[in-house]
Amino acid sequence: MDVVDTHTHVISPDVTRYPLAPLGGRQSDWSRDHPVDIDGLLAGIDAAGIAKAVVVQASTVYGHDNRYVVQAVRAHPDRFGGVYSIDALAPDAVPRIQHWQDQGLHGFRLFTTGTTMPGQGDWLGHPDSYPAWAYAEEHDIPVCLQMTIQGLPALRHLLERFPRVRVLLDHCARPDLSDGRPYRKAADLFAMAAFPGVHLKLTHRALAASAEGASKPQEFLADLVDAYGADRIAWGSNFPAASGTPTEILAEARETLAGLPDEVQAQIFGGTAVSFYSNLAATGGSRD
DSSP states (O other), rough: OOOOEEEEOOOOTTTTTTOOOTTTTOOOOHHHHHHHHHHHHHHHHHHOOOOOEEEOOOOHHHHHHHHHHHHHHHTTTTTTEEEEEETTTSSTHHHHHHHHHHHOOOOOOEEOOOOTBBBBTTTTOOGGGGGHHHHHHHHHHOOOEEEEEEGHHHHHHOOOOTTTOOEEEEEGGGGOTOOOOOOOOOOOHHHGGTTTTEEOOOOOOOHHHHTTOOOOHHHHHHOOOOOHGGGGGGOOOOOOTTTSSSHHHHHHHHTTTSSOOOOHHIIIIIIIHHSSSSSSSSSSSOOO
16 A cells, blocks of 8 residues: 655745744744755655655644645645645634635644644634534544644543544644553543544654653554554654654654554555545555
């Protein structure tokens, strides 16, 4: 099965056409120090042998101005899918969802934490966001969440109200795994498996956390697959926010997951992404 990267970003060198408007008020260090544009991302995934990539809005660069993600998808519709960012509390949240969907993007991202906005935002689950969640549920629009494990109780409340929404948690919601099995500090993460719409994005951040303290990556991965199933776990590089090339990041992830059955690895490295973002299956990828 082809490899699909569910978490990449692109940064334009043209700050006039695509002006900076970072959430949190300052641009992220990674996007300033080692930005990668559309051509650079394509070259990177080509070198790594990655068939397709999901370009996720760089919220710490452009806020909710998703035009450069649109440009990436339009330039390479056979290789890229696009995820846009919205302000779910805004009165026009639903029209903004409709706008970006019409521009060829598939699924929105809610940014509730990050390097420019540390801590967990307390607005997740606010009633003002209900129209956006209701629209996502009605139209089967996937939701990507940049959040910490401290926000999972609010997400639980949302999914009790909107149970058919499919969500993908960036970095597995940044859990603390340092206590090792049975991962009591991450109990809320494992408990979210009871909601069938919850999916996990397995990135370098989550894999690094699984090697901290008493945690062992092989044990964490086995427990995660046991709780969620491989069909609800998808790999993402987080390139270029993560250090290294896509080739290096993929190789490291493959080494860490090597102990899992081949069919589980295939699902995590590609199958889950295509089922979660169904538009990725619409066109064939090319790695010429």
